Amino acid sequence: MAKKGRVFSGARPTGRQHLGNYLGAIKNYVALQDDYDCVYCIVDLHALTTAEDTRDLRQNTYEMALDWLAAGIRPADSIMFIQSQVPQVTELHLLLSMVTPLGKLTDLPTFKEKVRQQPDNVNYGLVGYPVLMTADIVLYKTDVVPVGVDQAPHIEFAREIVRSFNYRFQTKALIEPQMKNTEVPKVLGIDGKEKMSKSLNNHIELAATPEETRQRVMQMVTDPARIKRTDPGNPDVCNVFSLHKIFSSPEEVAMIDRDCRSAALGCVDCKKLLIKNLNKYFEPFRAKRAEIAQQPDQVWDILHDGAERARALAEQTMQEVREAVQLPV
Numbered sequence: 381m382a383k384k385g386r387v388f389s390g391a392r393p394t395g396r397q398h399l400g401n402y403l404g405a406i407k408n409y410v411a412l413q414d415d416y417d418c419v420y421c422i423v424d425l426h427a428l429t430t431a432e433d434t435r436d437l438r439q440n441t442y443e444m445a446l447d448w449l450a451a452g453i454r455p456a457d458s459i460m461f462i463q464s465q466v467p468q469v470t471e472l473h474l475l476l477s478m479v480t481p482l483g484k485l486t487d488l489p490t491f492k493e494k495v496r497q498q499p500d501n502v503n504y505g506l507v508g509y510p511v512l513m514t515a516d517i518v519l520y521k522t523d524v525v526p527v528g529v530d531q532a533p534h535i536e537f538a539r540e541i542v543r544s545f546n547y548r549f550q551t552k553a554l555i556e557p558q559m560k561n562t563e564v565p566k567v568l569g570i571d572g573k574e575k576m577s578k579s580l581n582n583h584i585e586l587a588a589t590p591e592e593t594r595q596r597v598m599q600m601v602t603d604p605a606r607i608k609r610t611d612p613g614n615p616d617v618c619n620v621f622s623l624h625k626i627f628s629s630p631e632e633v634a635m636i637d638r639d640c641r642s643a644a645l646g647c648v649d650c651k652k653l654l655i656k657n658l659n660k661y662f663e664p665f666r667a668k669r670a671e672i673a674q675q676p677d678q679v680w681d682i683l684h685d686g687a688e689r690a691r692a693l694a695e696q697t698m699q700e701v702r703e704a705v706q707l708p709v
């Protein structure tokens with residue numbers, strides 16, 4: 381069946397993935413493969429803008445790739461690769477930087493936020509981050525980028541850079557990517573307050589063992605107003621219930637909604653049901669992950685093969701770009 385176009389998405393190598401990564405990106409990556417030619421990139425160069433210690437970079441890349449494969453990314457259909465293994469992206473980044481006003485980059489709220497977070501490491505790469513991101517996207521003649529609402533301004537900025545480049549060099553070499561808004565549930569960590577994140581250690585890993593999953597779920601904060609077992613609860617403010625709505629059956633969700641409010645259901649039993657459903661849901665993922673992990677070379681081979689296919693696409697674009705800029709051949 382003819383595909384609807386090409387999708388690109390990238391994610392930093394953060395190692396073993398958690399429920400937030402899965403629900404926010406990976407699940408969608410897998411689904412998009414049916415309708416689009418997908419290019420999925422592990423953006424290790426982006427990681428360097430904030431990572432001072434790179435000792436875990438390779439291992440984190442491997443673990444993330446392993447999770448993507450186990451979750452259902454199909455390397456025969458999709459291109460899955462590591463950003464730094466396609467050097468054309470750094471070339472395009474530099475050329476795009478020539479049409480990107482510095483003041484615009486330093487005015488971006490995301491840049492200002494990073495300056496606040498790491499005042500002692502405001503490096504050049506950090507300023508140029510959105511330009512590198514634009515290069516990532518347009519290098520592969522991407523039609524569509526899946527984005528959540530909060531990322532929409534980044535894609536709009538990428539479109540501006542493309543327009544500036546095409547106008548400046550009177551070319552159509554670069555395509556303005558379209559946004560595909562994806563409904564991404566906000567996944568809170570086990571603290572019930574902050575977004576699920578590894579750095580906050582409030583996450584539940586997809587590859588956790590059933591016992592590790594049990595321990596994490598048992599630590600989850602529930603309705604803070606429910607002090608005693610006999611107190612009625614409010615599932616609408618409970619993060620355990622949010623996960624039930626994703627991983628439990630409609631009948632179970634209806635039962636929890638009813639019995640929590642009447643105090644017929646206690647939080648421990650409610651959590652036990654979530655643990656059962658999470659472990660059941662991720663059982664095939666974990667089995668596949670364990671199987672792939674027996675041959676780590678296979679994961680690297682898939683990434684290298686993906687990089688080769690990505691380089692072929694990238695080189696085609698760069699030939700048009702170099703021609704437009706009139707770089708000597």
Ligand code: SF4
Pocket residue numbers: 602603606613614615618619620621636640641645646647648650651
């Ligand atoms: Fe949350 Fe379940 Fe406890 Fe209700 S019973 S407060 S939904 S954990």
